[in-house]
Every structure is written in structure tokens, then in C-alpha cells.
Amino acid sequence: MEQNAIYELLAGALGDGALGFTENPLEPWAAVETAKVAEACRFLRDDPRLDFDQLMCLSGIDWDGFDEAGKGKSVSILGYSDDGQPEKSDRVATGDLGVAYHLYSHALRHKFTLRVRVTRESATVPTISGLWSTAAWHEREAWDLLGLKFAGHPDPRRMLMEEDWVGHPLRKDYVMPDLWNGVPLQGQPYCANPFPVESGGPDKPAGDKPAEG
Amino acid sequence: MQLLYDFFTGQAGMDLAGAHIAVASLMAVLMFTVMALCAIIFTWMERKVAGFMQSRYGPMYTGRWHGWAQAVADMLKILGKEDIIPGEADKGMFQFAPILVLLGSLLAWAAIPWAPDFVAADFDLGLFYIFAVSSLVVIGILMAGWSSNNKWALYGAARGAAQMVSYEIPLALAAIPVVMRTGSLNPQDIIIAQQGGIWNWNINPIMNPFLFIAFFMYFIASIAETNRGPFDMPETESELVAGYHTEYTGMRFAFFFLSEYANLFLVSMIATMLFLGGWWAPFPGMAWIPPALNFIIKGVLLVFLNMWVRWTLPRVRVDQLMFLCWKVMIPLSLLCVVGAGLWMMAWGQLK
């Protein structure tokens, strides 16, 4: 079924919950209101005309620094100095968080993409793990790596990081702590030059421009 | 044996009681040495057999020729390892279990008839005695599993106990037709009854097909009894890590190891004794072969068969193992006993 036809059906079922449909040759997607996402998914799964029986993927996204026109720049890694230490920034991330749902129907062989946005402060999305069980682990992963809370999740633990880890690594403003339970995380630098060099220590940036061919 | 007695009573000038003690000590030392040697040789053999079956060489470097000294080196290494007793373990039991396991197999070695006049303890209930003392191993395994205070070890011990207690029955039942044919439980008598070449061995299916089936019953039950694949439930390295000896290291682990291979050779020798004519040469013209060599070669062939099975087949599940024992092996063994008896009555072979 055509993507916009699917959206028509969805919009009809959701009313104002459907926020719009973005036509896009790569991957069209529909935005829905955060509170209505479980309802939208239930409709997409249960309606016999749509019959989305598989949740392919559920991705949490930190939209900080991204502008919809695609002009924004990623601010996650500001760069590394030459000794391998990441350059830290005190900029506070402000953008929204988001979740993208990719659905597929094995019977009808069509796909659909839903996106929701939540503010960084609330960061709460209704869970859809009751609809597709596979969502449970994806949601746990999104909570773990992006700090998205899924309201009503049956097992809201961290998935990949340790239970007592501080912070959510995929947030754009995440800075890795130096210590975790007394374990140093940054590792020892092994790049020290065994031959002492008078001028130009390890801190000096190497090569300002490529040599002329 | 008579030579030994003559030596001690004659040249050494001992009385009969003294000679008994001297011969017994000598035999005990000899049996333990042979047993340790067996473990070393079979470890090497197992690795080579497994290697060649799996398109690889196995040990090749230690000792130059096909790594013959690898097992010796391993033994030395394992003896030099630190002996760790887990903090929460039941210390007394933990230390005693390997000894008990080894004892179970070592005691049974006493009644093995190596040659017409060479058996450490020649007594009329020999076969019965062997089956009786080899059950000691079960107690050792249970003790090891329980005292390790490790859940995997406990699983292994529980499985091992269930398995070995169950498989004692078909093992003994498979031996009964032989006893019926011989009319004696004395190992030497059983062998002497098979005199006259391969046609007169108990395994000969023309002589008695039920004895032939009983041999395979015995062989399968003996694999289970020695806890080797495909019935290695107490160890199951892919499920229980290492089963009952998960927590054992160094010397104590070596005892389990030793006992496994000693048991392996023991059951093979018993099978040789029961079904393959013991120390008789396969053909009358081959009487020049020393009887002990006959006996050992047949035993080693059975050990090879055992290894061959182990490196070919997947492992059965623990409930299937029990199914196999109680619903297949025991009924068929009983059938063998009845059938063999009827067959012997019909042909007048019954003693």
C-alpha cells in the first residue's frame, strides 16, 4: 500500500494525534503526537488493511543540534586533541529527543515509519512493548543509551550499561566520567615518545597543512 | 603367582602368611603403577585418536615422535599445580572424594585376570566383587559434587549418581548370560570356558546370538558407567562447565582424571574377559603370543572403540539417558538373559 494512503488511514483513526506526513523519496515518515503513539501503533498492527505484524526497529534519537532542513551539525564529538583526550564542551544540549518506529507487514509487504518527539525535560514516551514484544528490549536500550523513559514498560532496567552507570552515552551532551566505581575509564596513554624531542611535545598539533604534492 | 609364592617362601624364607602380605603389597604397587601408566597412555591415545578423526594431528612436539611424552608432561604439570579448596567447601569431604573415586576403580583392578596364573586376587566371587566395588565411584562423585558448594558441580553429581546407579543394572544383567554359560563367577573360570579360538568366545553370534547382543548391551552400559560421551552427563562440558569436578585442581583433579581412564580400561578388560575370550589368542595357531599381551591388546581395542564412539556421537539429554536405561537397556538385557538361557537349554550348553 502507498505510504500516504497508510497515513490517511492512520490520520483518520487518530484524529489530531497525527501531526503530519513528510513525503520524501528516501523514507517518508509520519509524525504523531507522543501520547498517542501506542494508540497509533495498535491501530497499525490491528487494522486488517495495514496488518503491521513486525516492528523492525525502534530507534531513540537525540535531535540536539539537528535542524530539520538538514543544515545543523552534529555536536556529539567536538574533536580529540592529539593525545587522544576528547575535547570537552560546556555547551548544554537543548534539542528534543525523539523515537522512530519502523514497521513492516509480512502479509502485505509494506513498511511504515512513525516518529515522535519529546522534550528533553519530560523524555517520556508510552511503551509499545505490549504490542510487539520485541519493543521491550529496544525500549530498554533506548532508555539505557538515550535516557528515554517508556511509561508502562514492564522491565525498565538498563540494557547494555551497568545498572549504576551515570548518564546516557548517546545523548549529544554526554561526557564520559573519569571513574566508574573506582575503575579509570579513559585508559592510560601509551603514545609517549621514548626519544625526547626538544621542540614540539605531544601537545603540539601535528602538521598544519598537507605538504605540497 | 605360584612362582612369586615360591620365591617368598623359598628363597626369602618367609612363612605362608608373610608371603601373602608380601605378594599382596607387591601386587598393589604393581596395579597402581599399571593403572597410572594406563591413564597416561590413554590420555595420549585419546588425544591422538580424536586428533586424527578430526583432521588434525593432536600433540606432536613433546618427546619428538608424535608427542608421546605429552601426557607425561601434562601429568607432571598437573601434579605441580596449586591445590585450591574453595572457601565455602566442605573441606573433609572435598578432600576425601577424589580418593574414594580412585579407590573404587583401583579395588576392582585386583580381580582382573591378566594371564592364566597372574591375577592379584583370584577368588570365586570375582565378577560380583568387581561390580560391587566399582559402585564406590558413585559415592565419590556425589561427595565431590556436594562438597564443592558449586551449583554446576551439584548438578553434575546429581546427574552422575542417577546415571551410574541406573546403569549398574544393565551392566550386571548383560554379564549374567556369560555367568550362566560358565556356571561360575570366577574370572579365570569364565575365560577358561572360552578356550579354543574365536569360535568359542562368548561373542560368537552363531554359538549364542543372545550373548552377542549382551556384549553390545554391556558395551553401551559400560560407556555410561564410565561417564564418557555420548553419556557424559556428570561432566557435560557444554552444559555444566565441568560437572562434579568443576572446583577441583591439581592433584585432586588428577585423581578424577586417573580414575576415569582406569575405569575405562577396567570396563574394557571386563568386556574382554566376559565376551572376547580373555587372554586366549584368537586362533589356536597363535598360542605363541603371551596371554597377557592378548588380554591387553583386546582391552586397548575396546578402549579405541569407546573413544571412537565418544568422538562421533552427540550427547544425549539426561532424561533420554534414563529412558534409554530403564526402557531400552534393562528390558533388552532381561530378554537376553531369558533368551540366552532358553538357547543354552535348547542346545544343551547350560552348565
Add this chain to the structure above:
Amino acid sequence: MANEPTMVNGRGWGDQDHVPGIKSELLELNMGPQHPATHGVLRLLLHTDGEIVYKVTPVLGYLHRCAEKIAEGVNYKQWVVYTDRFDYLAPMCCNHAYVTAVEKLMGQAVPERAEHIRVATSELSRIASHLIALATFGLDMGAWTPLLYCFREREEILNLLERISGGRMLYNYMIPGGVRYDVPNDNWVADVLDFVDLMEHNKLPEYNTLLSYNKIFIERTADVGIIDAKTALDYGCTGPVLRGSGVDFDCRRDDPYSVYHKFDWQVQIGHGEKGTVGDCWDRYIVRAREIEQSCRIIRQALQTLPDGPYQALALKAIVKVPAGAAYTRVESSKGELGHYIISDGGQTAFRNKVRSPSFCNLQVVEKVGVGQMVSDLVALVGSLDIVLGEIDR
């Protein structure tokens, strides 16, 4: 899920007849992270009553390196290197998945020759991965020898892939817009075709006799760990796990990418020959039969290898991807490997979510593992063919 021990055979824990006055509880058993049957550093927290498992809780993250965060720091071409490390048993498939995703975002056409080489190498990698799956599954069942035989053939594949890519295990062979090197001149194509023939006609029957149709093996795997089609879809299972459950779906055929549509091959599904549809044996045999199909694909791809460039021209060391977002999936050896790449038009991905098949396949253990015996749980986990590099990412 399943925080409380579940009912097994109609009896929950607590309804059982125990000796009055003696308190008893479920045995808490840590299977892993170092355990021979967990295929890596997976930890399964089991609650068992004797041999029966009442609750399975997979604990992940022992191999976590947050590759998705790294993706935001390195450019598109550099991150191909990291995709090797996901499913390190079939890195070509992972490379293929990633470069397909990047090319889709870029709108980059790929030369036909490159696509043929990609298909051939991916399928070789798939065979290697399936061989490991068969081998380690056999090992979980206690069969040692098939493991070594499968590794013997895998070694041949690694040699072939090493000759074309230079890497033995981690290839870094595909780049957006083509492949890194052309087919080597030293008779590589003929050697691959020889190997494929040998595999299909000689080695596979050997495995089947030794393992697949062995009665003990069938007893251990048939009717064990049954995942029905509904559960499989619900839990997002893909790949041989889904096909073993009787769902006729393969991304290579149903969501075509690369040049798979040009070749003649069949999707294999489980039929429940030895037990019920969706049991461990079905999943196992689907893999064994997919090896055969992969051989067919490789043969066709290399026999019809077209001439031409193996890289799209004008591709620089740093590729820039226009802004946009797309979810692209390919069929890796473990199942559907998806990349959701959001690009902001720069050198690095803004967000790169990896939907790894093992991650989704493993989750089904929580449901299907309950009520099994410990030995059957080993069979179930083995039949899912998980790779922890992909689960923990």
C-alpha cells in the same frame, strides 16, 4: 519481562508439594558470562527447580563498546571498519548492510561488477557463519567432531576471503560505492567455484550424515525450544530463526537489495520434518540448507561476473552524505541487519542506529526458555546462533 517466575506445566513455584516445614526456593544459577554454551559473554540468569528452568533473564552488555556513539565521531568510510566488529563471524554481510545503507542515502549507484563481488563475498561469509552455527550447535549437543570439520571448511573460506580482501576475519572490504579491491588475478574465481562445488556435493552430505540426521541429535533438538510463527514475529525474530518457524521471508528476496534478484535460488523454511515447526532442528536444518543455496548464488554470481569498474569513480577518502534519514535492511547471516542512519549532511552520521538480528532473536529466550530443561535451554540458545559482538554492539 517476566520478573516473577512463571508457571511451568500448569504449576507455579509455591504450588508444589514440598516437605512440610522445610523452606525451599528456586535455585538461582548464573549461566555465563563465562560458560561454554553461551557463545560469548552472554549471561543468562536462570531460576531452576532441578533440571527445569522457571525463569530466564539474559544479562547483556559485557561486550558493549557503544559503536553507535563511535559512529557519530568517525566518518562514513571509517565506520565500515566498525561494522566488521558487529557480527565478526560474517563481517562481509555487515559491511554490505552498512554500505548499502550509506549508498541509499547518497543515491550512489554501484557498478555491476562490484555488486557481483559483494554478493559472492557476502554469501561466502554467510556460509562461514552458518558453518560456525552448525558447528557450535553440534558442540552444544556434545558432538565435537563436526565442529572441527566445519572449522576446516571455514578455514578455506577465510583463505579465499583473505586473498580478496587482505583481512582474515575483519575484512573492511566494501566501501560506499563499490569494493576496495578487484578480484585478484591468481585464479580466485576458479578456486571459489571449486570450493563451492566441494562444499555442496561433498562436505554438506558429510555433516548431514554425521550430525543432522543422527538419531541422538534429532532426539536432542526436535520438539525442543519451539518458536511458533506468531511468537517469532512478535519477538521480531528474523533470519533462520524466523524461517525455521515456517515464515517464508527473506530480505534478499522480499526486500531486494544488491543484485540478488538476478539469481535463481530458493528461500528455505522449516517444515517440522522431525518434530514441530519451529523447533531447534528446523532452525538448524534451515541453516544447513541455506549453505546449499548460498553455494548456488555464489556460483551464479561469479560465473556471470561482468567486466567493468569495481568502484564508482570520484569517490574520495571522505564521503559526504546528503541530509536525510533512512532505514535500510539486508539479510545478514543471523537475520535482518538494519541501519537507521540520520545524516545532517556532514562527514559523520548524526545518528546511526543498528538493528542487529541477534539482539532481537535472543529476546525470545525469555519466553521460550521457560519450562525447558537446562540441557534444552543450551540447545535453544545454540539454535538461535547469537553473536555477542552484535548484541552488545
Add this chain to the structure above:
Amino acid sequence: MGQYFTDIYLAVSSALQGMAITFKHIYKKPVTLQFPDERQVMPERFRGFVHNDTAKCDACNICAKLCPVDCIYIETEGKAKDRYMTRYAIDYNKCIWCSLCTENCHTGSITMSHDYDHAVFDRRTLVYEFMDPREAKVPCHRATRIEQNWWVEPKEDKPGGDKGDDE
């Protein structure tokens, strides 16, 4: 009851078939190599330890920038014509043998060798220094290189696509 005996028959026959296969392998030549004595011949493209011929290198820094794991350390001093390379080090603790450095090297100084067994006891010794600062420093600028009789890459052989990739 029929099923019972069929099962027994199948179990025995399939076991015997399997045993036939394993027995056949005893007589086949093993496929493994005895490693320290026999060594596999590495294919031409094999990616072993990275080697840098510093006499050719002009410290253009492309390799260091393309390295996904930042394992190449290049230090230079001076500017323009007086720019000299003082250090070229590769940390093999980090190196992942991806070959991104070699294929974009426009002088061809950095190559993947066929070495693969550099086992060490201390991982600090895996940081390989390719330059000895007691020897002459390597000039980076082409004019200086010609002046001081260093190797320079021929102009016409330069691959077209690679220039200017370094941002």
C-alpha cells in the same frame, strides 16, 4: 511398539554411519599446519603490521586523520619549507589493520607488511617508533626534499582522486 524398534534401529544405524565417517578421517592427511615449523603463505593483499618508510614520508598527516582509532602519531617542527618530521609512531595496541592509511597515502611510504606475530610481554613496547631523532630529520616540503636529495614522488604517477582529501 513398532516405533520403539524403529527408533532403536535408527539410533544404531545413524551412529554407525557417523562412525564410518570419523573412521575414514583417521587415514586422511590432517589439514592443520604445525605452526612454528610450517607457516601459511600469506596472500599478496594480507594486511599485517603497518610499516612506514620514513625516508619517503612527507608528514602530510592524511594517514593520521584517516585512522579510525587515531593510532598514528606524527610530530613535526617548523613551517613551510623548514618543516621537518621529528616523530612517526604507530601504536599497535590501537591499530585495527583496516588499511585506510595505506590506500590513501600519496607517497606510498606507508604499507601493510606480511608480519603478523609480534607478541610482546609489555604492551608499551607495541608503540613502534619509525624515526630515530638522532638521525637526520625528514624534510616535508617537496622543494626541500629535492634540495637535500631525498626521495620525491614523481609528479605524473600521483593518483588523481586522492589529492585534497585531507580536509
